[in-house]
Amino acid sequence: MADPVLQLTNLRKSFGGLVVTDGVTLDIGAGELHAVIGPNGAGKTTLINQISGLLAPDDGAIVFNGTNVTALPSNKRAELGLARSFQITSVLPKFSALENVALAVQARSGSSYKFAGAAAREAELNDPAFAALEEVGLSTRADVLAAHLSHGEKRALELAIALAMQPKLLLLDEPMAGTGHEEGARLVGVLQRLKGRFSMLLVEHDMNAVFALADRISVLTYGRILASGAPAAVRADPAVVTAYLGDELE
């Protein structure tokens, strides 16, 4: 097996007395779609925030593509190819969908220290941005302000922004959160197409989606990895069934 894209070693984080990440060790192989599941409050978003650099872990190491990024700010990690989506939609509301994505393209293409020339007219930025929108099925809504998109469309936009960064690893924090049945199914389709092209860490509550998509699954409870392995193995693990999956898989 090739070197893993992401290696978490004994990651710890607590807020006050509350331990939210309790010695998490995890790795994600190249091209793998690794899902992290667990009940609410298990510390999934906290984990993603530490990987993307919005929170500093108290202890442990995060190695991304062979580089120790534990102490790097999030913009540096993004430069190295780490992209994320947010559980609570985080886009630029007064920018059009296309501009939102074009900003991500711009971060990857050449200098942003250009003080003249209208960025909005640069095909070098717009074409890849448009392609990313097409990928998530938003191309017809390119000119619409992000604030005016529907919830499901905003979720798709989140994904398009992350894609446009041409990342080596996608961190997806509940990409389907709050979407309806149809929109959710569409997003699963998008992820299905992306699978294999990108390494992904997927946090998701929708178990059907997770078991349809994941190569490997890790179960997180109370900040600890309870079990980790192929979907079938995790599904059969008695500890997992009692702790978490039980009634959901009936």
Place this chain on the structure above:
Amino acid sequence: MTDTTLIAPQRKPHALELAPVFIFLVLALAPVAAAFGPETYLLGLFTRVMVFAIAALALDFICGYGGLVSFGHAAFVGIGAYSVGILSAHGVTDILISLPVALAASAIFAYLTGTVCLRTKSVYFIMITLAFGQMVYFVAGSLAPYGGDDGMTLQVRSTLLGFQPFKNDRVFYYAVLLFLLAAYLACRAIVASRFGRVFRGAKENPVRMATIGYDVFKYQRIAYVIAGMIGGLAGFLLANVVEFVSPAYMSWQRSGELIIMVLFGGIGTLYGAIVGAAAFLLLEDGLGSITENWKLIFGPMLVLIVLFARGGVVGLIERLTGRAGRG
């Protein structure tokens, strides 16, 4: 390529798009009209309007597009003015020296204070920029060799290679107009540029910008330096207009007035800052000629504008023409 043209944002042509052209046309023709009235007075007033318009423009640039509400912008005006004054006290009056010095001094000050200020957010940013403004104000007041609290008079306006072209009020007027035009076009270009897009994005969602890969702080600091330099330019010109420099240029009230100008005209429009500066100074002048207690009228007017006329003059026109267009 076809994609790009297809998806370029479709904007309705609007009367306001011509507003900057109209504004600069009026400013270019004003001296002609002034010739029919008290010419020196009117030229002086309009030159001052344009100088403050430059300072307000810079403030609108960081405030309206970057969300950085600086309550100490008058400091840059003061630094620019004092650069002229101090150099001139030592016999250096050539614009080719004093202007670059004024710009460099404000840039350095902006870089250093920006490094500290930009670590803070929202109201803390407002207050720390205010603190730095006060600092410069007190330093200027204690410069005993350069007039201290009383300020100092300039011997001559800036010279150019030994000539005194700015001695002529009209020539000086058009020079200031050119500087204003240049500052306006520069700000407009920057706002639309790659850099400007990052800067605007940082206002809307700094966390998102960081996770895309931008070091927001660095972009904001550059913008802060740009705004500081434009403020310094305004100060350089102001010293030449009034032929006098004084700490009063950088008191916190002056910074407040610059904010008022920006809000007056309509924040985040750039040309609104020009309209705002004109409205503010002409009102001050007009009300001042009616009664010495003009502040009794002006103060409540500010309150009313905030309460009832959001978007300033530009917003008002937008609403009026918008309604006219639909009706």
Place this chain on the structure above:
Amino acid sequence: MSLSLLFVQTLNGLQFGVLLFLIAAGLTLVFGVMDFINLAHGVQYMLGAYLAVMFYALTGNFLVALVLALAAALVFGLLLEFVVFRHLYERDHLEQVIATFGIIMFLNQGVKVVWGAAPLSLPIPEMLSGTIVLMPGILYPVWRLVIIGSGLGVGLILYLLVTQTRVGMLVRAGATNARIVSALGVDIRRLFMIVFGFGTMLAAFAGVMIAPILSVEPGMGDGVLILAFVVIVIGGIGSMRGAFIAALLIGLVDTLGRSFAIDILRLVMPPSPARTVGPAIASMLIYVLMALVLYFRPAGLFPVRGR
């Protein structure tokens, strides 16, 4: 730089700090609970002083003048809140700055029209005038001690109010997270009005107390306002404890800096430049202090908001 001078100047610094605290207390409450930048807080202080002068001229009794001035300042403050300020709470900081700046312009000029531009004065109450021997050879004005004492007293009362009463609890919760308070079903408007009225009275109280040793003139609130903002920002907006500590810190640093800057500089440079640089450094000192604090603690010494 004698020791007795140091002692006296420390007391002066304490007195200045206490005064700043009285003003900053209201400001930080209003700001913390309502997220409202009230530049016009300084004119409430000025108004307190003017009203005291006016009522003293009418009654000839300091205590009566104090009570009437506070009552009048309260009424006026609530009127302002009702007519203008409550429409600004939802607006952004920029708009609040402009509107309250307008109020300052109006009131500074209004005071000039009503009472004239010349400085007025208020006599120290007979009983509390004169000086007292604090230590052999050290005389100190009684009135300044009264200011220190009453300021510390107000500080104690505020502490008790904020920690022991229901309104105080709401105020603390409001400063931490305003949404929680409104979710508790509290009449937030009434809470705001109470907080605002209280802050107004504290500022007016400061104005009355300082009037006997300072000239009462238009614009006297402007400089103090800026200092009060420095105080609440250093202390951490919304934090009463922060305001108290920062006020004393600023009062001491400013007063001691002004009295000893030249002496200290003369240790490291010749007298003549020391005399030039000294005052500049002294007047910058508190702003340098503020910049340093915010550089290392961007939300002040005692941050309230957030996690």
